[in-house]
Amino acid sequence: MLYTLLRPLCLLLLCGALSLTAQPASAHTALLESRIAKLLAAGHHGAEESAPRLRIRLLTPTTKLALLCEKPDLRLSGHPVRITGNRSVIARCGRKQHFIQINVSASGRYWIAARLLKPGQTISPGDIQPLSGELDKLPAGLLLDANQIVGRTPTRTLRPGQPLTENQLRQRWLVVANQEVEIVAPGDGFLIHAKGKALNNAARNERVRLQTRSGRVVAATAVAEGRVSIKMDN
Incomplete structure (x- = not known):
């Protein structure tokens, strides 16, 4: 009879103990998810208001996560072009390296x-x-x-309603092959202007090979519409 009376109390104490031991693990997991979310958010290139809302789900079992140190050094593995899907995070504790599998939506x-x-x-x-x-x-x-789209040009025909991606667009050419361009050569206290012919297409700040009036081929940088800049030591 005594056993019958004490059994519910023992079960209650046991459940309470399990609950208490689970709380630190849950807090550790939540902190890990938060740190990984910040790591992913830091990889967003663009205006802050355009940043996506990320949801992180840890796929690695909690038993393995419990083996990590309290605050491991985290870094993302690989350079995927897709924002969402399964990814790996490298967690380093001293000399030990662990891999955390996550799913991002x-x-x-x-x-x-x-x-x-x-x-x-x-x-x-x-x-x-x-x-x-x-x-x-x-x-x-x-x-x-939108700042990553406006001012660029499609590499192929895009239909209305089609989502815009990086590989569909390129920077607009400032100079095109066989175009006569203005050459600007800045020096110490002077500026030289000349004419030449571009030998390849180039967007802003891209390298362009050009042929001068004398027939010499030099390298320059596209800086404006139909204009390139050349260093005097070329």
Whole structure:
């Protein structure tokens, strides 16, 4: 009879003990998820308001996570172009290295073509339209910041409603092959202007090979529409 009376009390104490031991593990997991989310957010290139809302789910069993030190050094493994999906995080505790498997899902604003966009045209703000929603099933390399789209040009025809990605766009050419360009050569207290012929296409700050009037081939940098800058030591 005494056993019958004490059994519920023992079970209650046992459950309480299990609950108390589970709390630190749960807090440790929550802290780990928060740190990984910040690590992923730091990789966002663009305006702060265009950053996606990330949700992190740890796939590594809690029994393995419990083996980590209190505050491991974390870094992402690899350089995937897709925001969402399964990823690996490297956790270093002293000389020991562990791999944490995670799943990332995200929602936020992305951009689609508002009308038919053709190769060679310069994209204006009126050519694109924002949408909001889940990003998990959208193409890799999705562009979330309008500043990364406007002023660029499509590499192929884009249909209305098509989500815009990095590999669909390029910077607009400032000089094109066989174009006569203005050469600017700044020096110490002077500036030389000349003419030459571009031998390849180049966007802003890209390298371009050009042929001078004398027939010499030199390297320069595209700086403006039809203008390149050349160092005097070339």
